[in-house]
Amino acid sequence: MDEVRKGVSRRADISPELLAQLNAGTTASATLAEGLAIDFAALLVAAVPDVPADLVAVVREMASEGVTRRMDAVGEVLLRHLTLDGLPAIAEHPSDTVRGWACYVIGRAPKLKLNTKLTLIRPLADDRHFGVREWAWMAIRPHLAKNVGHAVKALEPWARDPSPNVRRFASEATRPRGVWCAHIEALKQNPELALPLLEPLKADPAKYVQDSVGNWLNDAAKSQPAWVKALCARWQGESPTDATARISQRALRNVGGGK
Numbered sequence: 001m002d003e004v005r006k007g008v009s010r011r012a013d014i015s016p017e018l019l020a021q022l023n024a025g026t027t028a029s030a031t032l033a034e035g036l037a038i039d040f041a042a043l044l045v046a047a048v049p050d051v052p053a054d055l056v057a058v059v060r061e062m063a064s065e066g067v068t069r070r071m072d073a074v075g076e077v078l079l080r081h082l083t084l085d086g087l088p089a090i091a092e093h094p095s096d097t098v099r100g101w102a103c104y105v106i107g108r109a110p111k112l113k114l115n116t117k118l119t120l121i122r123p124l125a126d127d128r129h130f131g132v133r134e135w136a137w138m139a140i141r142p143h144l145a146k147n148v149g150h151a152v153k154a155l156e157p158w159a160r161d162p163s164p165n166v167r168r169f170a171s172e173a174t175r176p177r178g179v180w181c182a183h184i185e186a187l188k189q190n191p192e193l194a195l196p197l198l199e200p201l202k203a204d205p206a207k208y209v210q211d212s213v214g215n216w217l218n219d220a221a222k223s224q225p226a227w228v229k230a231l232c233a234r235w236q237g238e239s240p241t242d243a244t245a246r247i248s249q250r251a252l253r254n255v256g257g258g259k
Contacts, residue, residue, distance in 0.1 A: 005028075008030070014034060025047045025094060025098055040059050040060075040062075040097075041056050043098065044074060047095060047098045048082070051078075071100055071103075071104055072107075074104065079105045087105055087106070087120070099127060104135070106121050118140070118154055126169075140173060141173050145182070148187060148194075149193065155170040156196050167200075168206070170201075171197060174194055174216070175216045175219050176223070188220070191224055202247065203244045204247075213250075214249070216251075218250060232248035232252055235248060236248055
């Protein structure tokens with residue numbers, strides 16, 4: 001499994017041998033530092049050898065940009081070159097970064113309806129690698145934000161899925177503020193719109209999901225603290241479990257009533 005290797009926490013400590021493997025796509029990154037050290041242009045050529053030189057040049061010229069912008073840019077390059085027909089080859093690649101690019105190919109595909117995008121991205125949302133799971137929700141989030149009501153309805157089954165990774169996607173992808181992504185104004189002002197997703201997760205047994213739900217509510221509390229406090233109070237009354245208490249503590253950590 002990709003996450004067995006302990007990995008390197010500082011870019012300066014990445015050996016030339018490991019960096020070469022990361023750039024060749026033969027080894028998955030084990031830490032954020034390793035992922036950020038990858039030469040996207042080199043990895044693109046290794047993963048998709050027939051990619052045109054002008055498209056590689058586009059990626060190379062963006063080397064100084066932020067990683068999210070570069071991921072999105074490579075997704076656009078691969079969509080142009082491979083189309084959706086080439087998606088399976090990159091969605092199953094050994095490199096977590098390449099699988100992350102697959103997320104952005106799906107996110108970038110202009111004619112796909114949201115439900116189709118979600119169907120395609122589900123295996124990546126449930127990927128064995130922590131990084132791919134993050135790219136999955138980030139790639140889809142702009143489409144969720146366009147119509148919050150439709151997005152919530154589409155994600156309701158995800159919030160009840162047997163996989164904690166999929167349940168966590170339903171929460172993380174719709175966070176009002178989120179990380180490395182644009183805010184969703186509708187949910188900042190009206191967080192109750194997402195209750196069909198949050199209610200099934202109020203006592204989730206997985207800490208991975210609990211942390212996401214707590215962070216979701218902490219986001220909402222920055223705009224609607226009274227609503228979050230009332231919701232946490234109701235949840236703890238209805239579900240006096242350690243899981244619900246942990247979610248509530250995380251949700252209220254920056255407002256009165258938190259710890």
